[in-house]
Amino acid sequence: MKKFILYTIVALFCMSIVSAADIDITPIDDEIARGEKAQFLVEVDNDELSIKNYRVYLPAESIEWTLESEENIKAYPERETSYKLVLSPTKYVAYELHGVKVNFKSDDESIEKVIYINLKKAGDIQGGYSPSISLSANMPKEMVPSDKLSIDAKLENQNIANHSDLSIEISSDNLPALDTVQEVELGPLAKKSVEFTYDMDILQEPGTYNIDVRLLKSGEDIGISESKTLDIKENKPMFEKETVSESSFLKKTSTITYTSQSNVKDTQSIKIPTGIVSRLFTYTEPESKVIKEDGERYIEMSLALEPGESRTVIVVTSYRLLFIIIFLAVLGTAAYYTYRAPVVVKKGVSNVEVKEGGISNIRVTLEIKNISKKALKGLKVTDYISNIADLENNFIEGTLKPSKVLKHERKGTVLKWDIEELAPGEERIISYNLQSRLSIVGDFKLPRAKINYKKKGKEKAAYSNSAGVSA
Template sequence: MKIKFLLITLIFLISLNIASAGIELSEKNSQNQIQEGGSATFDLIVKNEDRRERDIFITFPYSSNWRVNVNPYLLRIPSKSIKEARVEIFSLNKDNLGTFDLILNIKSRDEVIKKDYVYKITVLPFTGDEVLAQLVLPERIDPRVGGDLKVKLENIRNEDFEDLEVIVESEDIFSEKRFLDLKIGEVTLEEFDLSFSENAEPRRYTVDVEVKRGNKVIGRDSSSFILAGFTDVVEKTSTEESLFTRRIVISKVNGGTEPKQEKITYETSNFKKYFTIFSRVPDDVREGEDGIIHEWNFILDSGGVFRVEIFTDYINIFWSFVIVILVIVFITQMKKKRVMITKRVLSVNKDKEGISGMKVLLHIKNRSRRPIQDIKVTDLLPMLIGTSPHSFGTLHPNLVKKTSIGNTRLTWNIGELHGGEERIISYVAKSRLSIIGKLILPSAVVSYKRGSRVIKSRSGKLTLLTAIKEEMS
């Protein structure tokens, strides 16, 4: 009877344990629709209703049409606890279109618990890009040097592509196409050289890339860049010179596409500035280290030319200089004494006490080419020195006169001298007393008329010493 009771108790406990064993399955974050060749994910929630800890395995039977990843595929769940597993589903067949029931197998390690979880998924025809295209290009491009355009292509489908047509266009300034193959998951980078004509307008341009499989566009992208304006200013200087003139042309030409603030500077010396003129009035004139700086400021538009002509003329100053020279020569000639007179002592008589007499020579000459009339010669002898009627050579003075201070004035009226003609006057002067020391003989004077003016020319003074030293001044 006791054995029977124990057997009944054991059977009761086993049945109670079996009745209480079990798990509850649910899902969250479900994604029940995917596109052809796409994937879906959801979280599988497993609740252990058993009274003890359970190791639960989650698997999916092999299929050539589907791949299912479960992470983690083994859940160790304490009693009355919940664990989650991330399930990823991939469609491997492009013909997988429609609604499908995917069955996950869930069982405990001891296989006491076995369950199937059905996940319903709908596969829609693929409508997006099958090739991911991405344009890579600079923001600004200088049209003079061009630029590099790159297209990154990635096959995001589960099939290989052959003879794909890649077309890159940028409005009416650039167009190029290529053909290539892309394997599953392959990423490639295609490079294109952008070049532009000289007439390309600086502005923003749109670039489009299309990837075609037959007539179907399976990838595309669009971007833009700025065809930058630029300035290309060239300065040119040309010079033309003659004996007395110089012409300089300074020009600046903007061969670029953008206007630019420019300036032209030219420096002249302080002397040269008086003889230089400009085709344009300078905007600024200031003193520099070596002279005067002239500056023109301007905005040079695309294709614009700014020109400054600088003309330096020395002809006027040359002729002015010639005229001044001629005037000076004329005045000099007018002031030049045409009749000259020189005076010298030919011999000196002396005795024991000093100078007692001398012979004086006056030389008169007409240096011009024209005759000169009314020529008068005057010589002056100092006090104590005189002459006698026998003291003169061929020319005797017309007048001999004592001055108020005792000097003797001798005057000869020569009359006329032809051009280049000379006259010599000589006389002997005697001293009343012997002169000791220094004796000064005054200058002789020749006078004549030029028009209404009386022109006088003087000889140098003579100094006689007791030592009979002659000195002409």
């Protein structure tokens, strides 16, 4: 209190000094909290005919305060000059009413003024005060949609007020997934970092997007914000693949669904492993081709998909046709060996004699063989000679002679042989000679020979080939 009285007496004394200029000081904001600035309007009335320059400074008694405004005033003659005086307290200033000395010194005079500043705690100031908070945002400048986006918002409270009603808003006109509001509390002179993490839409179109970071107080915009730009690049990952397989008898069907995770139209080569044999029995929809890479074989096709588009590929490998072919071959072979004749007859001609440009004599040979694993009994061989030729009676020695020779009006000469038994694998040869009645010119065809045998008590017949000769 004594200090306040002393300041008052000094001020009254200084005001009594007669000068050529009048200096009036009017408070603008003389009730502040720590971290804020006191403001006063200084009006200098220069009655002289020349410009007066005043230097503004704080004397040693006011060392606990800092002069924030310009240190010089230029007072023009015969007019009033205005000047804003701004002071801030250091951390050593007590919470109370202070009389602060301010000096205005020119070349020929020095004027000292006392201004009164009431330093109070933030909660004691009527109506409070505007927050002094800095906001900065850190985030990548570019990315691909498959990456996570991280935005780090940093806050710094530059005064001693406690803010419990703040929130950070992140918004973007073309990236609605980023629209976020996060409540935050910021204590006196505190610093805080709030991180926002987003999973981006993998199909987000490439381009440059604006992102705004704002600070809200009680849900209202208080003009503290920062704008950023984000460049989203093209992204072409491999198509996602989902396979569903169904197997049945000697057949496998694979339904493969490919989905594009690219954010632009993408064309990719699809390769499906296959084997040397399996590729012969595999078909696909859509069509494909077989390629060989690094010693491995693949079914290859090209797919073009829009962002997010899916397409189904069907791969069918079926060995059913191969099975049917093998089955029929086995069945045919079994049937052949089951139903084939146990004895075969092969007919041939040799020793052909030509006379007067035509065929005159022929030797006919019948080769009879038992191809079964059992002995055959009671075989009867029948051969025919057409009416244009006659049988010669000079049979080759060692050959089996016919048991019967018959004449037939239409078939000609009918020859019959009886073979009592033919062992497994045994072969008999029958030969006889023909003499043509006239010289035969051109082709001469011999009818097929027949052999009768019994199988399972039933009589059956087998036939030889049809032999012939040309002149």
